[in-house]
Amino acid sequence: MDKSTVPPEVADKLDKYARGTRIMLDGARAETGQTPKVTVWTKNKAKLYRYEPEKPKKHSIPIFMVYALINKPYILDLMPGNSLIEHLLGEGFDVYLLDWGVPGDEDADLSFEDFVLDYIKPATKRVLWTSGAESYTLFGYCMGGTMSAIYASLFPEKPLENLVLLTTPVDFQPEEIGLLGLWTREEYLDPDLLVESLGNIPDDFIDNSMQMLKPIQNYVGTYASMWERILEEKPMETWLAMNKWVNDGTPFPGAAFRQWIRDFYQGNKLVKGELKMRGRKVDLSNIMCPVLNIAGEKDHICPMPQAKSTIDLVGSEDKEFFVLDAGHVGLMTGRGAKEGLWPKVSSWLGERSG
């Protein structure tokens, strides 16, 4: 077809169709995680990044971020202008992030004990050594928050200064368990069989399970939103970055998956005080440092009741439960995040970070 003979409005529509079709067939592509950073420590597949601030450091206590074992942590640094990490650097914080990397078959036996005691623990030391600080803030997101809460229970004393938990499930059997709570019940999910068969749980299994929690929105609505943006010529960058992230998962190390389902979802051991890490009991009441616990009202991955009870379980006097009118990921990015989450985190920490 000779494009010169095509009426401009039709050519325009053709281009838009082509654009949308390419995204649907090839997947969204976007530059993500662009804030400059250096790797200050590695272990197996894990890397500890230190983000390079543009402005001089205003706060002496560094922030150490721990992400979940599934999905990639660049959601915390999605893109310029839409990045929690960039915001915190701009507010004068020294920011570190533990990226678990992508586990291989050889990592299928790694459990929560390994991740908490052999990865988070030495990484905290490295944060202190690199920053020269005497204490640090531990910041956990989603499952990374659960791991951070466990770590803080085991090592509650200094140098731990503050604990920030973001959409962090702790009570896995509240009254309203949500769809994920239902699917993971013992009669419907046998993690032993899955791990024995698959080793690591594939990322598409995890991604599909997450997307199936809201199938109409995730499988149809996402693309409706894309077409709307294309046809109305709205900015696409955030949509592309988010869509890339949603489909860019990592396998769940087998042994950790087994524990996540058996001990957390099915056994609710963290709340019952029955969870042990290499023989050491995990008692949330040991946590005495200031705690900021943030949840999303529309979160369907970590429903609010799963996150809420943390505040009653920790021993801290200085503690706050902060709820945002957002979903699990929505609270992290976009306009809502800029007006809600980011200023809350930076102001709360600003008062407690020297």
Added chain:
Amino acid sequence: MTNGFETGSAEGSAAGEEKKYADPYGLYRRWFEAWGETVQGEARASMGAGEIEELWRRWFAGTAKGLGGGSGKDGYAGSLGSLWEQMAESMRKETASRGDLSEDPVEFFLRWYGETSERWAGVADDLLKKREVLESNAHLQENFARSYRELRHASEQNLKNMQIPSRSDLAGVAKLVVGVENKLDRIEEAFGEFVYGGSEPATAESVRSLQERMDGLEGKMDRILAALEKG
């Protein structure tokens, strides 16, 4: 036919890995082709409402197959097969009721989605909570896991017979490498403790104490060995 779908650069500069998806979206390609034909004046007269309906039907059938097909590990997606069919039927009815093709198909889809998505989301939520769906998925998942395990064992055995390293052999070697790395990490950490951790230098007294403990340990080892030799 040359069209914009086949030409043009990729969306932005690529970052991250390219990921191919199952393609339940053949309809868009067909739309595009239909557009091209329309522009060329080849197909306007022949593109009837029936064909549009057929395209919707195919798209939803493809979507249902793409989401539910293949592996039991994605079983909950498969449970939505009937829902996709209901949605396709809803779109078909909507198309048929309009009786003409004046609306752009994508705009039609967006309007239809905007008007009905909340209802479908509710239907999907209810469906996925049903006991029979939960049980059926659990069963599907179990069968998938068992079959996969058998297949894996058979493959491993075949590779072993052919003296070709299997995936688990490679994982075993990789695990050894990780073990060595861990030892190096511990040495590095010990040095780090010394450099950054404010370790105090050894005093003559602490060295003497260590020497005494070593002597004690050697004495114990000698006694154990002597006892073993006698036994």
